[in-house]
Amino acid sequence: MAFKYLLVVTCVCAWFASLAASDKELLRVGLRKRSLDINSFSSARIREAVHHLKPDTVYLKNYLDAQYFGEIGIGSPPQTFRVVFDTGSSNLIPYGHGHIPGFFSQDNLRVGELIVKDQQFAEITKEGPLAFLAHHFDGILGLGFLNKSVGQVTPVWYNMIEQGHVTQKIFSLWLNPDPMSKIGGEIVFGGIDWRHFKGDHTYVPLTHEDYWQIEVGDILLANNPTGLCAGGCAAIIDSGTSLIAGPTKIVTQINHAIGAEGYVSYECKSIIHNYGDSIWEYIISGLCEKLPNPVGQTFIDCNSIDTMPQITFTIGNKSFPLSPEQYMLRIEEGCSTVCYGGFVPLDVPPPQGPLWVLGDLFLGAYHTVFDYGNLRIGFAEVA
Known part of the structure; x- marks a missing residue:
């Protein structure tokens, strides 16, 4: 892949x-x-x-x-x-x-x-x-x-x-x-x-025997349905994947809601801010936002984490929410901190897609059981 x-x-x-x-x-x-x-x-x-x-x-x-x-x-x-x-x-x-x-x-x-x-x-x-x-x-x-x-x-x-x-x-x-x-x-x-976990595991069957792949339902943004996966989407459970990848339509909604911006935009703003001239505000709010973001990396304001929405995945008719602290990465540099958004776009066409890849950010919130004997995967809240 x-x-x-x-x-x-x-x-x-x-x-x-x-x-x-x-x-x-x-x-x-x-x-x-x-x-x-x-x-x-x-x-x-x-x-x-x-x-x-x-x-x-x-x-x-x-x-x-x-x-x-x-x-x-x-x-x-x-x-x-x-x-x-x-x-x-x-x-x-x-x-x-x-x-x-x-x-x-x-x-x-x-x-x-x-x-x-x-x-x-x-x-x-x-x-x-x-x-x-x-x-x-x-x-x-x-x-x-x-x-x-x-x-x-x-x-x-x-x-x-x-x-x-x-x-x-x-x-x-x-x-x-x-x-x-x-x-x-x-x-x-x-x-x-x-x-390492609390309560019982929720088990769901594998939908594809080539991968650790299951079906997920609708993804909720601040408890509001996004709708794209209401009829079911494939999801690969990949503990080796650092981030969470999903269809651009949903990831765009999520990144907009959490105030995430692309890497190029972030660098552009950082450089322009060094000039300290208010005339550049127009460029910051316009040009920077339109620059391409080739690798899908996004940054968020570390000070806004308390106001960011919860993102919830529906698996086996149960809700598996992620808090802002669980779906972002903190990057430390000396006395400063940069927060890195954990959602990146991935568009896989039917019949395999739409497809999610649930990586370490998701698995950090849920203890995961990979059951090879029964071809299923189970999730429980981490202790």
């Missing part, structure tokens, strides 16, 4: 179910957070990993408030790599844009304390000049479906099941958006961790 590069995204595939297993049966992947600064927000990628001492547990750092990655080992003895756990792909292979040359190899894979034997993976021989610029990870570990695997290589998750490493065909995801927390979240293979 080529749009991921423009959205500054990463996919974390997970399959988790409603049944909880004992700690000895679970493999956890934890997440850590790191602040985002103004100079690197547009290339925000993944957050570096740290290994926790708890058995069968790997904790990850949340790098630049955008994406998450963890540590694995390949070989005997294992060589360490930091990878994105990617629901949007199915191979163990570097993450980038476009085509990359390389070859397949096979060796043992360590994830936490588990050893997946004879795992096939891709070794990349050449990458684009900007592919890994400012990135803190080495590749991706795809946890998607076999029928989307390049070369029909068996995905890591399938081998975990086949080799008896998990007793339940599920895994769950908790993201921690608290910038002050050292742990940015956790992925649990083979079960769920009840400490």
